[in-house]
Amino acid sequence: xxxxxxxxxxxxxxxxxxxxxxxxxxxxxxxxxxxxxxxxxxxxxxxxxxxxxxxxxxxxxxxxxxxxxxxxxxxxxxxxxxxxxxxxxxxxxxxxxxxxxxxxxxxxxxxxxxxxxxxxxxxxxxxxxxxxxxxxxxxxxxxxxxxxxxxxxxxxxxxxxxxxxxxxxxxxxxxxxxxxxxxxxxxxxxxxxxxxxxxxxxxxxxxxxxxxxxxxxxxxxxxxxxxxxxxxxxxxxxxxxxxxxxxxxxxxxxxxxxxxxxxxxxxxxxxxxxxxxxxxxxxxxxxxxxxxxxxxxxxxxxxxxxxxxxxxxxxxxxxxxxxxxxxxxxxxxxxxxxxxxxxxxxxxxxxxxxxxxxxxxxxxxxxxxxxxxxxxxxxxxxxxxxxxxxxxxxxxxxxxxxxxxxxxxxxxxxxxxxxxxxxxxxxxxxxxxxxxxxxxxxxxxxxxxxxxxxxxxxxxxxxxxxxxxxxxxxxxxxxxxxxxxxxxxxxxxxxxxxxxxxxxxxxxxxxxxxxxxxxxxxxxxxxxxxxxxxxxxxxxxxxxxxxxxxxxxxxxxxxxxxxxxxxxxxxxxxxxxxxxxxxxxxxxxxxxxxxxxxxxxxxxxxxxxxxxxxxxxxxxxxxxxxxxxxxxxxxxxxxxx
Numbered sequence: 001x002x003x004x005x006x007x008x009x010x011x012x013x014x015x016x017x018x019x020x021x022x023x024x025x026x027x028x029x030x031x032x033x034x035x036x037x038x039x040x041x042x043x044x045x046x047x048x049x050x051x052x053x054x055x056x057x058x059x060x061x062x063x064x065x066x067x068x069x070x071x072x073x074x075x076x077x078x079x080x081x082x083x084x085x086x087x088x089x090x091x092x093x094x095x096x097x098x099x100x101x102x103x104x105x106x107x108x109x110x111x112x113x114x115x116x117x118x119x120x121x122x123x124x125x126x127x128x129x130x131x132x133x134x135x136x137x138x139x140x141x142x143x144x145x146x147x148x149x150x151x152x153x154x155x156x157x158x159x160x161x162x163x164x165x166x167x168x169x170x171x172x173x174x175x176x177x178x179x180x181x182x183x184x185x186x187x188x189x190x191x192x193x194x195x196x197x198x199x200x201x202x203x204x205x206x207x208x209x210x211x212x213x214x215x216x217x218x219x220x221x222x223x224x225x226x227x228x229x230x231x232x233x234x235x236x237x238x239x240x241x242x243x244x245x246x247x248x249x250x251x252x253x254x255x256x257x258x259x260x261x262x263x264x265x266x267x268x269x270x271x272x273x274x275x276x277x278x279x280x281x282x283x284x285x286x287x288x289x290x291x292x293x294x295x296x297x298x299x300x301x302x303x304x305x306x307x308x309x310x311x312x313x314x315x316x317x318x319x320x321x322x323x324x325x326x327x328x329x330x331x332x333x334x335x336x337x338x339x340x341x342x343x344x345x346x347x348x349x350x351x352x353x354x355x356x357x358x359x360x361x362x363x364x365x366x367x368x369x370x371x372x373x374x375x376x377x378x379x380x381x382x383x384x385x386x387x388x389x390x391x392x393x394x395x396x397x398x399x400x401x402x403x404x405x406x407x408x409x410x411x412x413x414x415x416x417x418x419x420x421x422x423x424x425x426x427x428x429x430x431x432x433x434x435x436x437x438x439x440x441x442x443x444x445x446x447x448x449x450x451x452x453x454x455x456x457x458x459x460x461x462x463x464x465x466x467x468x469x470x471x472x473x474x475x476x477x478x479x480x481x482x483x484x485x486x487x488x489x490x491x492x493x494x495x496x497x498x499x500x501x502x503x504x505x506x507x508x509x510x511x512x513x514x515x516x517x518x519x520x521x522x523x524x525x526x527x528x529x530x531x532x533x534x535x536x537x538x539x540x541x542x543x544x545x546x547x548x549x550x551x552x553x554x555x556x557x558x559x560x561x562x563x564x565x566x567x568x569x570x571x572x573x574x575x576x577x578x579x580x581x582x583x584x585x586x587x588x589x590x591x592x593x594x595x596x597x598x599x600x601x602x603x604x605x606x607x608x609x610x611x612x613x614x615x616x617x618x619x620x621x622x623x624x625x626x627x628x629x630x631x632x633x634x635x636x637x638x639x640x641x
Contacts (some may be wrong), residue, residue: 010112012056013063021057033061037088037095040065044099059109062096066116077127091134093120101151110161114168117155121148122170125177142181146194149178153200162206172212175201176219183233188253196249199256208263224274231257231275235283242290251294251302254287258305265312276313276325284310285330285337292337303338303345310334311350319580320484323362327371331359333378339388346389355393360400360532361578365480366487369408372401400532404491411490418489419640421591424452425460425565428593430638442469460565465558472554492527492575492588493641495534503536504601504625510538511605524572530583541572553587568595573641593638600628 011017018029025046032039040061047055070093072086097120105113124131125145152174156165165171179198182188188195220226238253264270288306291299314329316322323331335355338345345351362368385394410416420433423445429452436446437453445462447453456462480488496503503525510523522542528535541560563570569592576585592598604624610617 009063010109012106012109013060013112015060015064017057017060021054025054025057029058029061033064035088035092037092040092040095044095047099047102056103058099059103059113062100063113063116065092065096066113066120068116068119071119071123074127077130087133090124090130094124094131094134097121097124097148097151101147101154105155105159107160110155110159110164114155114161114164118152118168118170121152122174124148125174142178142185142194145174145178145181146192146197149174149197149201150193153197157200157204166209166212169211170215172201172215173219176216179216179234180220180230183230183237186237188234188238188250191249195253199253202260203252203256207267208260208269210269213264213269224271225278228275228278228280231261232278232280232283235280235287239283239286239290242287242294254290255302258287258302258309261309262305265309272312281310281313281326281329284313285334288334288337292341295342297343299341300343300345303341304348307334307338307345307348307351311354317579317581319358319362319578320365320367320480322580323358323365324367324371327368327375330375330378332375335390336385339385339390339394344389352393355390355397357531359397361530363401363404363532364488364491364529364577366408366411366483367481369401369404369487370412373405373408397532407491407494408487411487416490416494418486418493419638420446421569421640422446422448422452423460423462423562424448424456425562425567425570426455427452428569430591430593430640439466442466443473444469461558461561468554469558488575488577488586489588489641491529492573493590493639495527496573496590496639496641499534499536501625501629503538504597504628505621506536506538507601508605508608508621508625510540511602512609514540524574526574526576528576530576530578556587559587559589563589566591566595568598569593571598588641590639590641594635596635597628597632597637604628 015033018026018033021029028039028042032043043058043061047058070089072089076083076086097117100113100117125148128144131144152165152171155161175198178194179202182192182195182198185192217223217227220230234257235254238250238257242250242254261270284306288303288310291303291306310326310329310331314322314326331354335351338351363372385391388394407416417432419430420436421430422428422436424447427448429448431448433446436448437450439445439447439453439462442465445453445456445466447456457466507523507525514523523538523540526537526539528537544556559570559572563572571590571592573588573590574585575588576583578584604621608617608621608624613620
């Protein structure tokens, strides 16, 4: 017990303090300090009952019984039968820890007490099996670990010893072990106080310290994906309980995880890849749906945090990659939860970004529309959005989605199949792809006969371009699936047919406004889907100067040469879509079985002019284009993209 008399120890922990006790209590305290378990148990009872005003003077006794020098050797603890004297030492230390949990200690006392408290807690946590041999009420390892964590938290939080506890290695290992156990056994539902102990630590104020984070990872499995699994399971379990009981305890269990995740994201500690593949996004959606039924401003903050975490978990730079994942995880459901909450959670700019700037442009992709079909089926209460702050944005989105989904369903069931034109520019045949032969080298050119292939090889320039096309196919493979690529062509062709007369009008007016342009091979039609709905413009090919982002396609010179040799049977169309952080586009030429349309448009541009028809110009132009449309339909002109 010499350590208790060291001058550097806080005065309240020195044994000479015992002289201030009444004689009977002094004798009891001295015997307890010198190893009497019976006396120590009596002191603990006095402290617990609060039957004496002198219990603060018992601190030196507890300090003495927590002497780390008394910790048994591992061989003594691992023995088949622990010696009686070892059990007494263990019981004295355990009893002292229990008694200390009843004290309100000063920060100055904690500085000297903490090293001994933690040393024994760490020992008992490592050798929890030895507690089975002690006469204590709860000898389960998890119950004791939870009790120890509660005591550590009290020292850290209530007694103002944050730095003291936070600088101690091993605390977060215990937190991680307890967290994993609570999730494994759903301790949150049964009211096990280990859940409270864990949530206290993970929602503690201040940034996440990397040393603590590393300890936590090792405790839950070793990597961030293991931690993500624990967090996702935690949310799923507690959210299930939250639907049945919106108690403050259940809310605090969820709040703790949201706070911890937000801090980790803000500090850029977490790996999005590790968290994205563990079902966390789906758990966050379920959490948001549970929050949506609980009114109050506090829920607004939690809902907003849940939304931001959902976005962080799934959002990538490539729109067609993350949007299907987001829809599958429940993007529409979390939008519904935020919009219908009282008060609503829709003012965040990021929320508006998804609804008005990410979702609509993504509706050009088959993979997105397929997931949207399933997502809308799960939205049983979608009418609740009507009348909310986002009802206008939602209405515009659904109006666009309705047409695209109908096209997607027709495409899925084989009701729409694009044709393919023979790539011999002197041939006008357009047929099903299966009936055409493909170049065995580049796989980019199709022909209706060996003769057409020979002509294109010798006269059409394919001899020079075949190797280049092959190299491009190998060097830059298509990053979209074949279904996505085919659907883009289907969508473009459908929109062209729906807006055909308007496109013709703009083409005629473009040729009239450019006196030097009276040929179909001098301009192209630009179809812009980057904001959702299709918009088109007619632009001169001369605008495709070197460095222009639309001219970077290595196939453009080949398409221009083909269009020039096609006698009006090939138009250059460019399709611009959103790829996420940047726009992406592709040239999708349109082929016709006859050049009559472009020939007639050139003729109309020369004949129907503003100078000649003045105020009747627009009506005259409309009549001519309507007549052309009727002739084209009657002639059975075949066109394809």
